[in-house]
Amino acid sequence: xxxxxxxxxxxxxxxxxxxxxxxxxxxxxxxxxxxxxxxxxxxxxxxxxxxxxxxxxxxxxxxxxxxxxxxxxxxxxxxxxxxxxxxxxxxxxxxxxxxxxxxxxxxxxxxxxxxxxxxxxxxxxxxxxxxxxxxxxxxxxxxxxxxxxxxxxxxxxxxxxxxxxxxxxxxxxxxxxxxxxxxxxxxxxxxxxxxxxxxxxxxxxxxxxxxxxxxxxxxxxxxxxxxxxxxxxxxxxxxxxxxxxxxxxxxxxxxxxxxxxxxxxxxxxxxxxxxxxxxxxxxxxxxxxxxxxxxxxxxxxxxxxxxxxxxxxxxxxxxxxxxxxxxxxxxxxxxxxxxxxxxxxxxxxxxxxxxxxxxxxxxxxxxxxxxxxxxxxxxxxxxxxxxxxxxxxxxxxxxxxxxxxxxxxxxxxxxxxxxxxxxxxxxxxxxxxxxxxxxxxxxxxxxxxxxxxxxxxxxxxxxxxxxxxxxxxxxxxxxxxxxxxxxxxxxxxxxxxxx
Amino acid sequence: xxxxxxxxxxxxxxxxxxxxxxxxxxxxxxxxxxxxxxxxxxxxxxxxxxxxxxxxxxxxxxxxxxxxxxxxxxxxxxxxxxxxxxxxxxxxxxxxxxxxxxxxxxxxxxxxxxxxxxxxxxxxxxxxxxxxxxxxxxxxxxxxxxxxxxxxxxxxxxxxxxxxxxxxxxxxxxxxxxxxxxxxxxxxxxxxxxxxxxxxxxxxxxxxxxxxxxxxxxxxxxxxxxxxxxxxxxxxxxxxxxxxxxxxxxxxxxxxxxxxxxxxxxxxxxxxxxxxxxxxxxxxxxxxxxxxxxxxxxxxxxxxxxxxxxxxxxxxxx
Numbered sequence: 001x002x003x004x005x006x007x008x009x010x011x012x013x014x015x016x017x018x019x020x021x022x023x024x025x026x027x028x029x030x031x032x033x034x035x036x037x038x039x040x041x042x043x044x045x046x047x048x049x050x051x052x053x054x055x056x057x058x059x060x061x062x063x064x065x066x067x068x069x070x071x072x073x074x075x076x077x078x079x080x081x082x083x084x085x086x087x088x089x090x091x092x093x094x095x096x097x098x099x100x101x102x103x104x105x106x107x108x109x110x111x112x113x114x115x116x117x118x119x120x121x122x123x124x125x126x127x128x129x130x131x132x133x134x135x136x137x138x139x140x141x142x143x144x145x146x147x148x149x150x151x152x153x154x155x156x157x158x159x160x161x162x163x164x165x166x167x168x169x170x171x172x173x174x175x176x177x178x179x180x181x182x183x184x185x186x187x188x189x190x191x192x193x194x195x196x197x198x199x200x201x202x203x204x205x206x207x208x209x210x211x212x213x214x215x216x217x218x219x220x221x222x223x224x225x226x227x228x229x230x231x232x233x234x235x236x237x238x239x240x241x242x243x244x245x246x247x248x249x250x251x252x253x254x255x256x257x258x259x260x261x262x263x264x265x266x267x268x269x270x271x272x273x274x275x276x277x278x279x280x281x282x283x284x285x286x287x288x289x290x291x292x293x294x295x296x297x298x299x300x301x302x303x304x305x306x307x308x309x310x311x312x313x314x315x316x317x318x319x320x321x322x323x324x325x326x327x328x329x330x331x332x333x334x335x336x337x338x339x340x341x342x343x344x345x346x347x348x349x350x351x352x353x354x355x356x357x358x359x360x361x362x363x364x365x366x367x368x369x370x371x372x373x374x375x376x377x378x379x380x381x382x383x384x385x386x387x388x389x390x391x392x393x394x395x396x397x398x399x400x401x402x403x404x405x406x407x408x409x410x411x412x413x414x415x416x417x418x419x420x421x422x423x424x425x426x427x428x429x430x431x432x433x434x435x436x437x438x439x440x441x442x443x444x445x446x447x448x449x450x451x452x453x454x455x456x457x458x459x460x461x462x463x464x465x466x467x468x469x470x471x472x473x474x475x476x477x478x479x480x481x482x483x484x485x486x487x488x489x490x491x492x493x494x495x496x497x498x499x
Numbered sequence: 500x501x502x503x504x505x506x507x508x509x510x511x512x513x514x515x516x517x518x519x520x521x522x523x524x525x526x527x528x529x530x531x532x533x534x535x536x537x538x539x540x541x542x543x544x545x546x547x548x549x550x551x552x553x554x555x556x557x558x559x560x561x562x563x564x565x566x567x568x569x570x571x572x573x574x575x576x577x578x579x580x581x582x583x584x585x586x587x588x589x590x591x592x593x594x595x596x597x598x599x600x601x602x603x604x605x606x607x608x609x610x611x612x613x614x615x616x617x618x619x620x621x622x623x624x625x626x627x628x629x630x631x632x633x634x635x636x637x638x639x640x641x642x643x644x645x646x647x648x649x650x651x652x653x654x655x656x657x658x659x660x661x662x663x664x665x666x667x668x669x670x671x672x673x674x675x676x677x678x679x680x681x682x683x684x685x686x687x688x689x690x691x692x693x694x695x696x697x698x699x700x701x702x703x704x705x706x707x708x709x710x711x712x713x714x715x716x717x718x719x720x721x722x723x724x725x726x727x728x729x730x731x732x733x734x735x736x737x738x739x740x741x742x743x744x745x746x747x748x749x750x751x752x753x754x755x756x757x758x759x760x761x762x763x764x765x766x767x768x769x770x771x772x773x774x775x776x777x778x779x780x781x782x783x784x785x786x787x788x789x790x791x792x793x794x795x796x797x798x799x800x801x802x803x804x805x806x807x808x809x810x811x812x813x814x815x816x817x
Contacts, residue, residue, distance in 0.1 A: 308701070327701075329704040331704075338702060345698065345699075346698050346699050346702055349691075349695040349696050350696070351695055351763060352692070356688065356691075356692075360688075361703040361704050367684075370684055371679075371683045371684060
């Protein structure tokens, strides 16, 4: 642990309208170490990364990198100094080759200005070999790669820039277990080659598997840096949330409900190429988890139930009545709600206020004589902000200024406002910090007690096992098995999901 | 007293304030350069000149808020004027000419809307095509010759109530309706949602296609209204009327603070944007600037307004 420091920041601060995102932060990263950053959403992790990688300058404070005082005016300068960031949303151009992506902006050319394909290909192959990835050729098109392979390409690109410090923001958020292991191996190799890695993740198991040190941030402030060998996930979590983390969330699991009338009954449902002959029954007051690998057809299944995609075959009964759900509006009218995956893409209206985001699906309630009652709308939004503990200075703030967890709670509020009888949750805690996560679990449990039926899609098996009364495992568009809460464990689920 | 201060503070934070200041500065500068600017006669002139642009800009604003665009407004205005004049020439009374023309406008708008939402053609291309079609049909109907109108419908463009031109009153009515529509109604809220995030809007139960068709239908109706005003002012329907208006209208919307990427915009700002365009044009005439320079300047103003919008976006996203 006596390696020299590569990066040292001195009292870095940054404010945005209404928030102090970073408050006098000191961070020290050694050469050739994996340094994890832990903190709830809104703790200032993203701001820190953006400052380090030159996206914007700090308001105050200074930075030393590789023995020199540095000020980055733009990401390019940071890159030239050797700091490269790999974003949560990957930034590759999809319709060009791996090679061109890696050398984008600095294609190798001869003195006539023509591109030297062969040489570039050779250099690219060398890079790909260095991180030991298989199945990717320099000339493979990016659009043909999986998300994890794209990430590998991003890493290769970073290496080609001779990065000394690699910043990875939630790199495993959309990876499967196997892909995650592969990525962690690559990170280990990079460390051995002397590259430092700043690793941001919500997942304690990963931090403890890979990191040498972990720095905890809370509300924009530096809390503590600990060698991982001398701490525990429990300690890190309680430092992150600033209170004792109630150990495990527990609820009472339902027993056999098959005598009751199902709220939703699906027979032989087919939709597109991803959903194949699905039968299922959902009862009021239970949580049914729909799990399986990414791409197993879970999202497509619920989207066809919600009227987003057309179904090509099958019957759907809601409260015993056969229904044709042709659009989300019809689904909402029946009492179905869908909290979609991908908050930024399908969930929030970034430039609209918290109030408008909350009232979006249930606004009809507040209309009288064609006019929206702003007073009633604001009242309802205020109520949900309070009830769900959405942290915002006021409801007229644009939602993009809220942290991810609070945005997600606002979208929860949007659907609670429609008073659903069946609530479908697609990866509701994806990219949400531990504190907000347990709050979301509380909300879900509360709804079940009010006899709402919940369908939960989640790739996180601990979450599935914590919440679900019944677990349906999907594979290749079909439901392959059903497990009751007490018969399920991670290995069994994975066995069915991958078999 | 405290309530007043709070009210004034609230107003001073509104997004329209910089646009209003720009308009005010422009007026002050021109009034120093030309003593004629602030006479009642000229003020009514300015209002009448920009009233049509403002009416069209309200409709265009709704479309741009959804993330679309309509390039056919000028041509459609011309066609609707010609249709109204033809109806009048056939002896149809004014009380019928008005609703029938509006209906034609709505039909034209719904064709555009259907092509955009159901056939899924880019709005830019659809309305570029519609622009050519509408202009061509006007020329076919008239044989390229203006049609003179002798019918009560000219009241819309030429009439006065007291001293105030009827077209100016129509503009205020349209603007107020547009303001209430965008700020207080359900469909009004929905079009902002669509412009912000169409996918999320659909998943929130908003009938996105229906809403998008609606804004093009409203635009068509406003084109019909404007067509009648323009031909009423001159007592003639010119097949070439409204040529190039799309530029002024889109400029008014952008100057008024709407973003071409959708999801943002205010009717008050848009009407003030139209006023800026009107005052600029009037100022050029009063100061006897060459008409060719007017064309150049208007182009620069549009580019400038978009540039300001883009720079603002960049700094607020950082």
